[in-house]
Amino acid sequence: MLKAFGSVRARAALGATLVVAVALVAAGVAVLQVLQGHLRNQAELKAQVAAREVASRLATGTAFDRLDLDDDPPVQVVDDRRRVRAVSDDLQALTGTGSTSVKVVTVPPAPSGDEDDDDDDEAEELGPGKISTEVRFVTGTARVDGKSADYRFAVVDVATPRDEEATVYAGAPLAAERGAVRTVRQAMLIGLPPLLAVVAAVTWLVTRRALRPVEGIRREMAAITASTDLSRRVPEPASRDEVARLARTTNETLAALETSVERQRRFVADASHELRSPIASLRTQLEVGAAHPELLDVDGAVADVVRLQRLAADLLLLARLDAGERPPPTARVELARLVREELAQRTGDRLPVTVDALAEVAVAGSRGQLARVLGNLLDNAQRHAATRVRVSLRAEGGQAVLAVADDGAGVPEDQRERIFERFVRLDEARTRDDGGAGLGLAIARDVVLRHAGSLTVGVAAGGGALFEARIPSL
Incomplete structure (x- = not known):
């Protein structure tokens, strides 16, 4: 059971059901409150009409003992001393009003200076009484003809023409x-469970259908993991929803991973090949030197060791770059100073290096790595230049542009991206290479990208290749 509720479908169905249940309960409570308030208002209106009708009769001079309350709802009239002066017929018990008694108290009329006992003439002479405009409401019970029930009583105060104060209680x-x-309430309680069941079932079915492509993606990813075949791709739904975007992103990730793995395999194979040659040459020379010391080519052995050292350093730097090593963001490098210092250390170049204008511009990064970029570009230019190599530095659009140009044959347009791949050397370069492994330009681009x-490579003004490294300036 816990496993079932661990699925997205179960959680979605449960969540939707709970939300709908809370909404329905809240709506039901609101409906019941509105309905109850409306019906209570109707009962209060009915009670108010009855109470004002009785109060009107008292205000027009009708005596308490002459009130005809046969057809009225439960009515009780009490005076200012809380004495019951009139009640409706068949009323046997009462609570919640001015008095719990239903027995009428007979009070003799006050003496009058007029000897005429004609009540109609007396009422006419006394004039009308007063009815309070304020109506109060109380809840109580009444027993009529042996049946008890709850009532809503309207309370109206009245003053008779004889200056008697009374309170009328009329109930509905x-x-x-x-x-x-x-x-x-019963209808809601009966209808709520089936409705929630329908909501849960519909949510379950809709969620299962929506997540079906996700399950296909999961199965395919599991198969790819088991087979280690990175050329496979997950199915992409035809829809344009989040699942389709997930599938496309997953395939893009698989493609990038496949490219990275293939690149790593080629890197390992090429590195093994490049290392095999100098190691074999060095071993051969050492074996010959051990057998015939007079035949030992020390200069050749040293050259092979240097070549191995450079190749190992290049491979180590590439490994660090592939691992995501980035230059410190707060290190400030003055590029003009770096160019002058690096050129001063290059004493064995085949051709002289001409320095054009050097703008005073600084970048954030690693001085050692940027020096490696300049050195690799100069080494490449020295191998391909015919008569000269030129270096310049300028600021352009918030970037520092370090340019290295030569007057050699240049780079064919269809090869301008390929030369930045690892262990790639064009045929013309191989014939003139003095031992490079084809890693210089790849390292230079990776370092610049990390900055x-x-x-990029283009055509120099006087022919040949023009390499431009653009780095955001400070």
């Missing part, structure tokens, strides 16, 4: 209100 039954609320820049 709450049975209709409570019956309607009970019926609606958030770019390295």
